[in-house]
Amino acid sequence: MTIPSERTTLASAQTRMADASSAPSDKARRTALEMIAPLGVPIMTLGMVVYFGFATTGFLSIGNITDVCANSALPVIVAVGLTIPLVMGEFDLSISALAGLATVLYAQLVAKEGVDPAIAILVTLAASLAAGAFNGFMIAYVGLPALVATIAMSSFLVGMQFYVSGSVQIYGGFPETLVAFSRSNIGPVPTLVIVAAIIVLGAWVLLEKSVFGRQVKAVGGNAEAARLAGVDVRRTRALGFILCTFAASIAGILFANKQAVAYPLAGLDVLLPSFTAAFIGAATFRFGEFNIFGTVVGVLVTQIAANGLILLGVPNYTTYVFQGVILLVALIFARVVALRGTN
Amino acid sequence: MTSDRVEDRRRPVVPVLDVRELSKRYPGTLALDRVSLHVAPNEILGLAGHNGAGKSTLTRMLTGAGRPDSGDMLLDGQSIRFRSPDDAITHGVAQVPQPLMIIPNLTGRENLLLGMHTRLFRPGRENGEQLWFGGSKSAVAAVELMAEHLHLTKILNVKVGRLRPVTQRLIMIGRALLRNPRLIILDEPTANLATPEVELLFSIIRPLARDRASVIYVTHRLDEMLDLCDRVIVMRQGRVIAEKDARILDKKELSGLITGADLSSKIKTLVADVDIHGQVHAGGPSADRSKTPHAGEEVLCCEDLCALPRTRGVDLRLHRGEVLGIAGRDGSGRTSLLRTLWGDRQVTSGRIVVRGVPTRLASPRDAIKAGFAYLPEERAANAVFPLASVAANATLPWLSRFAGPGGLMRAREEISSVSTLLKRLDVRPLKGAAYARIGAFSGGNQQKVVIARWLLGGADIFLFDEPTQGIDVGAREQVYEVIRELASDGAGIIVVSSEAEELARLCSTVHLMRDGAVVQTLAGDDVTESAISLAIVAGEIEIPAAEPWVGAGRARVSGRSPPDAAI
Structure with missing residues (x-):
């Protein structure tokens, strides 16, 4: 058997796996599904674009496309950060509260306390890293379930948003250069999109090409085997949570600069969208595995849908309905393919 | 009853x-x-063949888990096609799958009741035990009766997680029998049982299966097949290539039929050198275990090593070039000893001396640094990342060595180091193997990749736990070959195995463990399959705990049994 490239190796490997175990049920159908499945999301996205393009005016205009991209930038940063714990089989429900705290804390420091922006950013990042480290410690070392630990953290962080801001809206006094930076374009491309792209690339290199990424995948693939092979599973898990909160707080700071206004609970609404994006991502490209580029596509899908629905003139709450539905569809889709594959 | 059956067989029966x-x-x-x-009715049919020969596909077709493309299946002379596993069970074909499928936190009774007509949360207590999953009256009565047949009465109220694997297996068999099958397929029921437990299991299922249902018995263990079955069918490459009366078949012939002509002549000679009892004739290629034991310096020494509660005062010495065997039944502390040496259990007293230096092993990382390599039992659960590439599986403990600037992997270097080792270990198919997902390879090849993992780091103390678990006959020989090669290259090797034959063939010294301690040591010419089996059985007899499983027709014991009697 000649194997010209890695991609074909995987395909032939799957065939061989089936041969070796001699236990596939219906391989023909499975292979067909496996070929179509990773394309499901792109096809769905294309369908949405075509539909919105015909059904609305202005959906395919340059201005609107730029808008969708600009609106996607910050959610992409958060969702890509969330992908790291997800790859490890963990998750973080405190990302939204954390991004919110970063927004409020940074805004309070620069706008109300008059702190130098660089120091304000450092303090904000330090606070969020502390929160991430606490999450990581509680989950990886103490062994608390991520579900409850990160919900608790989330509630705590929401409280802190009110405490830090004194429950008062913060506006005015934001550093002009940073505000301008966050709203600027480089050529036709919003600067924040470029920032997001850099973070996406960094996350991809980290996950796919680095030692840490290998360890993350090993922990996600088989934590017990990773431990017995000498991987420091607990440290890897904790670091994953720290990286996740780091991404969320960067997005929060950028959000504050972009809006030049901050108020508790009025920050980035990224909790459900990020999970939706990551799970759509797990149904894209590498099927059944969370992956960085899949997550990016997932964010774009949710943003395109939200934008298109607004242009259609449907009520605002439709976005929530749509997001819930699309998350369920992504999960069901993944489940059906998995069942076909194993049964 | 018995004489009836003999007569039945002479007549042409459906x-x-x-x-x-x-x-x-x-x-x-x-x-x-x-x-x-x-x-035939009341027959025990053995189904042999190595991995990929078609055994599992066949059993899938027979149990409704898959549909054949062509051909007929007749059940009691009636043509039938199963739509699903449930359909097959309804028609009287049940399977006891190889993985242990029991619910550890439910009692024996509750486990037996699973799948029967049950009512959730039937309030009430029985024998002082809260019942969560109660059954209808007839179901409960059926379970009581089945428990009596299988000598499980004493453990009906014990949480199944606390029972020995052989008992858990019996519960699975009982569950299948409760559906009144006419044909029951037992798939590797002895996979994680030690030799004496296998005999225990056979002594109970043999009469029961014969009275109640025909049996198809699938196993890699040839002795068991010849011992238990009336007739043996050998499959190879999807075909039935032989059908033999088990009484006139010997192990050598069966082994030859299974491996067939597609294996190298070397392995054939190896097989030919093993006689019926699994003993190696002197002069054969596998007889190199007889080379002077303790040839090299001491690499590992345990002095009164305790890691309570599972390891209680183990003394052992391991030398370069030595393959040291650890025998004992499941739960005797074999695995715990290896885990202790791997830094995965807290040493409570005693010490570990590595190459003359007392060493503290507080984590697997410490053990890796000290030159240990651990190949755990149940490879799939403990050692392999099925979706990752072979290379990623092999280099996991050594990532920093392949890291360039910024912690990025130097992929080319990684692939080339791994490929070299894969070639040396004869992983097949070799071409592109380093990139391919490890899940694509057979059990034997996966084990070689795990061996490669530790060779990469230059380990010289190898801890093998059940090295040939789930590996077919041909690949087994290759794993033995690798182990011998490691030893002759100067490594010290400890092999834990449930199979006396394996230990007899590999080891120059065998320690027998019981209750966390070494209780007997066999060395030199005493290391034979029968001596090892005997030592294990001898221990069983001393422990009254094992007795309830032997005494058929024992009076039912009322009240609660002391819990440790069943464990």
Whole structure:
């Protein structure tokens, strides 16, 4: 058997796996599904674009496309950060509260306390890293379930948003250069999109090409085997949570600069969208595995849908309905393919 | 009853199951190629063949888990096609799958009741035990009766997680029998049982199976097959290539039939050198275990090593070039000893001396640094990342060595180091193996990749836990070959195994463990399969705990049994 490239190796490997175990049920159908499945999301996205393009005016205009991209930038940063714990089989429900705290804390420091922006950013990042480290410690070392630990953290962080801001809206006094930076374009491309792209690339290199990424995948693939092979599973898990909160707080700071206004609970609404994006991502490209580029596509899908629905003139709450539905569809889709594959 | 059956056999009887020309094609392979076989009433039919020979595909077709492309299945003379596993059970074909499928936190009774007509949360207490999953009256009565037949009465109220594997297996068998099957398929029921437990299991299931149902028995263990079965069918490459009366078949012939002509002549000689009792004739290629033991310096020494509660005062010495065996039944502390040496259990007293230096091993990382390598039992659960590439599986403990600037992997270097080792270990197919997902490879090849993992780091103390678990006959020889090669290259090796034959063939010294301590040591010419089996059994007899499983027809014991009697 000649194997010209890695991609074909995987395909032939799957065939061989089936041969070796001699236990596939219906391989023909499975292979067909496996070929179509990773394309499901792109096809769905294309369908949405075509539909919105015909059904609305202005959906395919340059201005609107730029808008969708600009609106996607910050959610992409958060969702890509969330992908790291997800790859490890963990998750973080405190990302939204954390991004919110970063927004409020940074805004309070620069706008109300008059702190130098660089120091304000450092303090904000330090606070969020502390929160991430606490999450990581509680989950990886103490062994608390991520579900409850990160919900608790989330509630705590929401409280802190009110405490830090004194429950008062913060506006005015934001550093002009940073505000301008966050709203600027480089050529036709919003600067924040470029920032997001850099973070996406960094996350991809980290996950796919680095030692840490290998360890993350090993922990996600088989934590017990990773431990017995000498991987420091607990440290890897904790670091994953720290990286996740780091991404969320960067997005929060950028959000504050972009809006030049901050108020508790009025920050980035990224909790459900990020999970939706990551799970759509797990149904894209590498099927059944969370992956960085899949997550990016997932964010774009949710943003395109939200934008298109607004242009259609449907009520605002439709976005929530749509997001819930699309998350369920992504999960069901993944489940059906998995069942076909194993049964 | 017995004489009736003998007469029955002389008359032409309608087979319970008659399979005619069954074929099943998967893209790229013909998994079943016109397979025909029949199972007579009250017969135990052995199904042999190595991994990929078509055994599992066949059992899938027979139990409704898959549909054949062509051919007929007749059940009691009636043509039938199963729509689903449930359908098969309804028609009287039940399977006891190889993985242990029990619910550890439910009692024996509750486990037996699973799948029967149950009512959730039936309030009430029985024998002082809260019942969560109660059954209808008839179901409860059936369970009581089955428990009596299988000598499980004493553990009906014990949480199944606390029972020995053999008992858990019996509960699975009981569960299948409760559906009143006419044909029961036992798939590797002895996979994680030690030799004496296997005998225990056989002594109970043999009469029961014969009175109640025909049996198809699938196993890699040839002795068991010859011991238990009336007739043996050998499959190879999707075809039935031989059908033999088990009484006139010997192990050598069976082994030859299974491995067939496609294996190298070297392995054939190896097989030919093993006589019926699994003992190696002097002069054969595998007899190199007889080379002077303790040839090299001492690499590892345990002095009164305790890691309570599982390891209680173990003394052992391991030398370069030595393969040291650890025998004992499941739960005797074999695995715990290896885990302790791997830094995965807290040493409570005693010490570990590595190459003359007392060493503290507080984590697997410490053990890796000290030159240990650990190949755990249940490879799939403990050692392999099925979706990751072979290379990623092999280099996991050594990532920093392949890291360039910024913690990025130097992929080319990684692939080339791994490829070299894969070639040396004869992983097949070799071409592109380093990139391919490890899940694509057979058990034997996966084990070689795990060995490669530790060779990469230059380990010289190898801890093998059940090295050939789930590996077919041919690949088994190759794993033995690798172990011997490691030893002759100067490594010290400890092998834990449930199979006396394996230990007899590999080891120069065998320690027998019981309750966390070494209780007997066999060395030199005493290391034979029968001596090892005997030592294990001898221990069983001393422990009264094992007795309830032997005494057939024992009076039911009322009230609660002391919990440790069943464990």
